[in-house]
Amino acid sequence: MAQQRSAAASAPSAQNIHLRYGVFVHGYHALSADADYVLQPWGYGVETHLYTVGLASWFLTLNLMSSTQGRFNGDDVAPISFNNSGFAHGEEETTHIDFDLSGPHVTVLLPVEKQREPLPEPELKQSIDMLSFLVELTHRLSLKHDCTLSRPIFDGVRLSYLEVHGPSQTTIPKDHGSYFKSDALKCEFTGRQIGGFSLSTHFKAAQSSPHQGAVWFVHDQQGGFIPARVEFAHYKLGQILVVLQSAPKISTVVRPQTH
Known part of the structure; x- marks a missing residue:
């Protein structure tokens, strides 16, 4: 009996x-x-760490930890909370957002933001965080082999809108140390900022213009569909490329049960 409980x-x-x-x-x-990230039939959890490397760290320091958790509702996601904290733009930053049926609620935002234009309420109410959007895209591709999806995205300050369509069958490019060199499903997207513009910005026209991008998914025997490459245009930095450079590491999560 003790062995069964154990x-x-x-x-x-x-x-x-x-x-x-x-x-x-x-x-x-x-x-x-x-x-x-951990995906279960009922929900998900994600943690990310973004940081400068090499010579870039001589000129700027960026060290950000982000996390999200939420539930699945059929093909859709329902985020519960999002957190982002660390060092960026020369100072410590912290953002925490709670989500419910009425939309996102920013409970922590440091430093206090400069004056910005109002956020459009209908889109804000429907918005989710960026990590939850990526989970939803992966989830939809796994269930239906479809990545047609459009959503408002909120980071605590800025509101954007992303539209994705596809997928198309292709081969993942082999450059920039890509670990995968195999067949892939490519989902193309368009993104633009729709709210939360700084009142003093000189880039509103560029920020609100559509920017193109694409994400390549590969199917791993253990991990399922995995985003292996992302390309997109940034209004200020130009072309950005994100490449998976090593094998996915799969580990078992054991959840203690109480009786």
């Missing part, structure tokens, strides 16, 4: 998938990103 208490409940990416700006490896 086995139940240590029953594996899910798997954690760890991914490591290189982030290239104009072809130069300026940042690295680590991601860990």
